[in-house]
Amino acid sequence: MGINERKEREKEELHKSILTAAREVFLEKGFDQTSIRSIAQKIEYSPTTIYLYYKDKDAILYALHTEGFYLLGSKMEVLNSVENPFERIKAMGRVYIQFAMDHPDYYDLMFVQKSPMNKLDEDHDVWREGQTTFDGLKFSVAQCIEQGYLPFNDVEAGSYLLWATLHGMCNLYDRGRCKVLDEEKSEQIVDLAFAEFLKMLDAFGN
Amino acid sequence: MGINERKEREKEELHKSILTAAREVFLEKGFDQTSIRSIAQKIEYSPTTIYLYYKDKDAILYALHTEGFYLLGSKMEVLNSVENPFERIKAMGRVYIQFAMDHPDYYDLMFVQKSPMNKLDEDHDVWREGQTTFDGLKFSVAQCIEQGYLPFNDVEAGSYLLWATLHGMCNLYDRGRCKVLDEEKSEQIVDLAFAEFLKMLDAFGN
DNA sequence: TTTGGAAACTTAACAGTGTTAAGTATATTT
DNA sequence: AAATATACTTAACACTGTTAAGTTTCCAAA
Numbered sequence: 001m002g003i004n005e006r007k008e009r010e011k012e013e014l015h016k017s018i019l020t021a022a023r024e025v026f027l028e029k030g031f032d033q034t035s036i037r038s039i040a041q042k043i044e045y046s047p048t049t050i051y052l053y054y055k056d057k058d059a060i061l062y063a064l065h066t067e068g069f070y071l072l073g074s075k076m077e078v079l080n081s082v083e084n085p086f087e088r089i090k091a092m093g094r095v096y097i098q099f100a101m102d103h104p105d106y107y108d109l110m111f112v113q114k115s116p117m118n119k120l121d122e123d124h125d126v127w128r129e130g131q132t133t134f135d136g137l138k139f140s141v142a143q144c145i146e147q148g149y150l151p152f153n154d155v156e157a158g159s160y161l162l163w164a165t166l167h168g169m170c171n172l173y174d175r176g177r178c179k180v181l182d183e184e185k186s187e188q189i190v191d192l193a194f195a196e197f198l199k200m201l202d203a204f205g206n
Numbered sequence: 207m208g209i210n211e212r213k214e215r216e217k218e219e220l221h222k223s224i225l226t227a228a229r230e231v232f233l234e235k236g237f238d239q240t241s242i243r244s245i246a247q248k249i250e251y252s253p254t255t256i257y258l259y260y261k262d263k264d265a266i267l268y269a270l271h272t273e274g275f276y277l278l279g280s281k282m283e284v285l286n287s288v289e290n291p292f293e294r295i296k297a298m299g300r301v302y303i304q305f306a307m308d309h310p311d312y313y314d315l316m317f318v319q320k321s322p323m324n325k326l327d328e329d330h331d332v333w334r335e336g337q338t339t340f341d342g343l344k345f346s347v348a349q350c351i352e353q354g355y356l357p358f359n360d361v362e363a364g365s366y367l368l369w370a371t372l373h374g375m376c377n378l379y380d381r382g383r384c385k386v387l388d389e390e391k392s393e394q395i396v397d398l399a400f401a402e403f404l405k406m407l408d409a410f411g412n
Numbered sequence: 413t414t415t416g417g418a419a420a421c422t423t424a425a426c427a428g429t430g431t432t433a434a435g436t437a438t439a440t441t442t
Numbered sequence: 443a444a445a446t447a448t449a450c451t452t453a454a455c456a457c458t459g460t461t462a463a464g465t466t467t468c469c470a471a472a
Contacts, residue, residue, distance in 0.1 A: 011420095036459060046422050048461080057459065112318070117382040127385040134386035151405060156387055157398035160375070164399060168374025169366070176323040179333040180340040181362055192363035193370060199357060200406065213448090242430065252451050254432080263430065415472075422465070429458065434451105441446070 015053045017043050022060050023067065030105055031113065034061075058118045061109060065116035068106035069129035072099050076136060085143035086150075086205045090198060092137065093166055097190060100170035108174070111167060137163060149205045169193050221259045223249050228266050229273065236311055237319065240267075264324045267315060271322035274312035275335035278305050282342060291349035292356075292411045296404060298343065299372055303396060306376035314380065317373060343369060355411045375399050 021042035026034045036057055040047040054060050075095050082088040100107040109116060110129075120127055141159045144150040152158030169190045172178060178186035185192070227248035232240045242263055246253040260266050281301050288294040306313040315322060316335075326333055347365045350356040358364030375396045378384065384392035391398070 035457085037457085047459090048423085049421055051460070052420075111378070111383060112381055114381060117385070120382075120385065127383075130383060130386045151409060152402050153405075154398060154402065156391060157395065157402045160378075160384075160387070160395050161371070161399040161402050164374030164378055165367070165371045166374070167378055168370030168372070171377055172317070172366075172370055172373055175318055175320060176326075177317060177333075177336060178366075179323070179326065180336045181366070185362060189363065189366055192360060193367040196358050196360065196363045196367050199359075200410075203357060204406075204409070217449095241428085243428085253430090254452085255450060257431075258449075413472100416470090418467105418469085420465100420467075422463105424461105424463085426461085427459095430456095432453105432455080434453085436451075437449085439446100439448075442444085 011053075014043075014045075014049075018050055018053050019060065019063055023064060026064055026105060026109075031108060058115050061113070062116045062119040064106075065109045065113075066129055068103065068110045069133060071103065071106065072096075072110070072133065075099055076133075085140045085147060086201075089137075089140050089144055089149075089162070090201070092140065093162070093194065093197075096166050097170060097194060100166075100174070101190070104174050107170065112171060134159065134163070144205075150201070151204050165197060166194075217259075220249075220251075220255075224256055224259055225266065225269055229270060232270055232311060232315075237314060264321050267319070268322045268325040270312075271315045271319075272335055274309065274316045275339060277309065277312060278302075278316070278339065281305055282339075291346045291353060292407075295343075295346050295350055295355075295368070296407070298346065299368070299400065299403075302372050303376060303400060306372075306380070307396070310380055313376065318377060340365065340369070350411075356407070357410050371403060372400075 018039065021039045022034065025038050025042060029038070036047050036050055039060070040050055050060075054063075075098070076092060079088055079091050079095065082091055117127070138155055138159045141150060141152065141162065142155045145152055145155060145158070150158060152161075173186075173190050178189050181189055224245065227245045228240065231244050231248060235244070242253045242256055245266070246256055256266075260269075281304070282298060285294055285297050285301065288297055323333070344361055344365045347356060347358065347368065348361045351358055351361060351364070356364060358367075379392075379396050384395050387395055
């Protein structure tokens with residue numbers, strides 16, 4: 001009899017629908033407004049039911065953070081066809097910025113919020129999602145160094161520098177720190193600064 | 207009769223002691239644990255009294271954020287004696303990183319948290335503290351461009367790029383995203399990446 | 413077919429948050 | 443002495459994440 005199988009399916013479905021509801025609330029109302037109670041209301045269950053499927057709120061946020069990395073990964077994937085590693089690096093930068101602009105909430109969860117990182121210390125100690133993405137960057141940076149496009153001594157330090165540069169631009173923008181600029185300029189500052197950045201890199205690449 | 211004067215002094219004192227208590231809680235327990243009630247407990251007044259001296263919690267956080275800028279400003283001040291603008295820029299970077307490491311909570315409030323920025327939209331529209339600091343950077347960047355140390359077309363975009371690079375390194379570090387690196391390396395990654403950054407800049411400066 | 417028990421879910425509560433309306437002392441003015 | 447203004451507190455509202463205890467539902471064995 002497949003009763004147990006059906007029950008297992010139903011459990012999985014509720015598990016999924018909790019995450020779906022969480023995603024909807026998160027994308028509609030933002031990080032701050034994503035509460036256990038608001039998720040529960042969306043699926044028409046009591047708040048405590050959620051704790052039967054997720055250990056705590058951080059576990060849900062971690063799952064959403066993972067979704068974000070899959071989304072970013074899918075955008076990065078198409079760049080595998082770029083043969084020249086230096087062109088690939090530059091394109092990765094553009095994709096990264098575009099992602100941060102298109103999905104600021106996902107971006108925040110992936111690279112700024114401390115909540116998802118709490119889960120790491122508890123169970124699996126390694127940040128798989130971030131690791132995979134960073135490895136992709138390192139691979140291209142190593143190629144760039146080999147082929148004389150970038151002047152770094154240390155692959156990891158150089159990769160971190162590139163990552164941090166883009167992250168800094170996106171994060172300062174997202175957190176309203178562009179108010180130090182004219183209103184018109186602050187709107188496009190990330191693109192402008194990225195252009196200056198590319199110019200710096202090109203001075204090495206050519 | 208100086209009774210009104212004495213009362214005025216007492217009001218000012220309570221105003222200050224609220225901020226002092228807020229600072230103590232903030233530096234001891236961190237941003238998340240800085241609640242109106244914990245501040246009130248420290249000064250042995252009821253939580254509602256605080257609202258007679260500060261409009262809301264954001265107003266207190268704004269005041270603390272301003273303190274942070276004074277602190278950073280005092281660290282930057284000594285660099286005025288550095289004649290060479292390129293050396294000055296590089297020294298500013300070191301001071302900035304050191305500040306972020308020494309005072310992560312202040313740094314967070316100044317450059318990451320949205321709370322203090324909320325106050326801007328309400329009253330004075332301009333972010334005076336950030337503006338002043340950024341102007342200091344722009345001044346040196348403009349000199350560097352003039353004297354051929356930096357290859358930027360746009361002073362503001364270039365300044366933003368430099369700022370964002372340092373901010374990105376500090377913020378990713380603070381938010382635990384250095385877990386993509388070996389444990390030993392993640393401890394010193396900001397210094398390592400900054401070293402790579404300086405090497406890139408030096409390629410132009412010399 | 414009824415009974416026992418496990419599984420799934422809910423109710424109610426705890427301890428905390430920012431914030432405010434209403435109430436109470438205290439001190440000053442009329 | 444009575445009225446008023448000032449300073450502060452109490453109690454509450456509407457939230458938050460989380461958990462212990464209670465209830466309902468459902469399946470299996472007697």
